[in-house]
Structure formats: structure tokens, C-alpha cells
Amino acid sequence: xxxxxxxxxxxxxxxxxxxxxxxxxxxxxxxxxxxxxxxxxxxxxxxxxxxxxxxxxxxxxxxxxxxxxxxxxxxxxxxxxxxxxxxxxxxxxxxxxxxxxxxxxxxxxxxxxxxxxxxxxxxxxxxxxxxxxxxxxxxxxxxxxxxxxxxxxxxxxxxxxxxxxxxxxxxxxxxxxxxxxxxxxxxxxxxxxxxxxxxxxxxxxxxx
Numbered sequence: 001x002x003x004x005x006x007x008x009x010x011x012x013x014x015x016x017x018x019x020x021x022x023x024x025x026x027x028x029x030x031x032x033x034x035x036x037x038x039x040x041x042x043x044x045x046x047x048x049x050x051x052x053x054x055x056x057x058x059x060x061x062x063x064x065x066x067x068x069x070x071x072x073x074x075x076x077x078x079x080x081x082x083x084x085x086x087x088x089x090x091x092x093x094x095x096x097x098x099x100x101x102x103x104x105x106x107x108x109x110x111x112x113x114x115x116x117x118x119x120x121x122x123x124x125x126x127x128x129x130x131x132x133x134x135x136x137x138x139x140x141x142x143x144x145x146x147x148x149x150x151x152x153x154x155x156x157x158x159x160x161x162x163x164x165x166x167x168x169x170x171x172x173x174x175x176x177x178x179x180x181x182x183x184x185x186x187x188x189x190x191x192x193x194x195x196x197x198x199x200x201x202x203x204x205x206x207x208x
Contacts (some may be wrong), residue, residue, distance in 0.1 A: 025080035032158030033073035038151035119162035137203035
């Protein structure tokens with residue numbers, strides 16, 4: 001059963017089991033999914049009288065997109081776990097001959113790249129939701145300001161946690177062009193996340 005389809009108590013049991021999956025990557029995706037869901041909730045709350053039709057449209061668009069991102073992050077919980085299991089499977093490939101050793105090495109590298117791309121996608125999704133948070137903060141119901149902040153913190157934690165997984169996997173990749181490109185993207189995502197967080201907090205502050 002997919003992680004996102006499991007009852008909460010079963011999902012938590014899976015995280016605390018001695019199995020290596022689900023691990024930190026899936027946990028990062030889960031945190032981001034909850035954060036995006038919180039933003040979608042705030043964007044859908046009943047509107048204050050001062051809101052304009054244009055602001056309503058922006059909030060509706062943000063709500064729809066945050067819900068989509070949340071679903072994507074929920075799916076990434078499974079993708080991340082599957083990717084790690086692919087790495088484990090690759091390391092178990094036979095290595096009795098030179099051909100088998102070459103095939104195993106290539107398989108390991110391909111599996112590692114997939115396992116790096118999964119948390120990188122978590123980072124991308126978390127950032128997109130964080131960038132929508134400014135709209136939610138600026139036009140959403142002010143009574144839910146703390147929900148926006150909690151959503152931001154969960155998304156930020158999800159992004160940073162996924163970034164840690166990207167970083168550790170990059171140490172095992174041999175294609176230096178791939179390593180450089182993914183390292184650069186991860187760093188840029190972290191920088192943009194800091195900007196998005198600051199913009200949303202500033203938008204909340206302007207309304208208080």
C-alpha cells in the first residue's frame with residue numbers, strides 16, 4: 001500500500017520501524033505536503049469584507065495550486081522510498097565477472113541519480129508552495145496567520161530535509177557534471193526558499 005494511502009497510525013509506525021524506508025526523504029515530503037495543505041486551507045477560508053474580486057481570484061488560484069502540490073508531495077513520499085530501495089537493489093547485483101561488475105557499477109550510479117532526483121523534486125515542490133504563501137499571507141483571513149506561518153515552517157523543513165538527502169547522495173555520484181548541476185540547483189532552491197519565506201512573513205506583518 002502506498003504510504004500516502006496508509007492510516008496515520010500505520011504511517012507513523014512505518015517511520016519508526018527498523019526498516020530503512022520510509023526515511024528522512026519521505027518524511028521531508030510528508031512535512032511539505034502538510035505545509036502546502038495548510039496554505040490551501042487558509043486560502044479557502046471565508047473572505048473578509050475588505051477583499052477584492054481580484055484578490056479572491058489570486059487566492060483561489062493559490063488554493064488550487066497548493067492542493068496540487070500537496071498531492072505531488074504525498075506521491076513523492078513513495079517515490080523517495082522506492083528510489084532508495086532501488087539503490088539497495090543495485091548494490092545487491094552480482095559481481096562475479098568483469099561484465100557483472102561493470103553492469104553493477106552502472107546500475108548503482110543510475111539508482112543513485114534517481115535517488116537524488118527524488119528529493120530534488122521535493123525541494124522544487126516545497127519552494128513552489130512557499131512562493132504562493134505570500135499571496136495567501138497578503139489576502140487570506142488574518143485570523144489564520146499562524147496557520148500560514150506553520151505551513152511555511154513545514155515547507156521550509158521539508159525543503160531543507162530533502163536538501164540534506166540530495167547532498168549526501170551527491171557524494172556517491174561519479175558524473176561530475178551531474179553533481180555540479182544538481183548541487184547548484186539545490187543551492188538556488190534554498191536561496192529562493194529563504195526569499196519566499198521572508199516575503200510571506202513580511203506580508204503577514206503588513207496586515208498586523
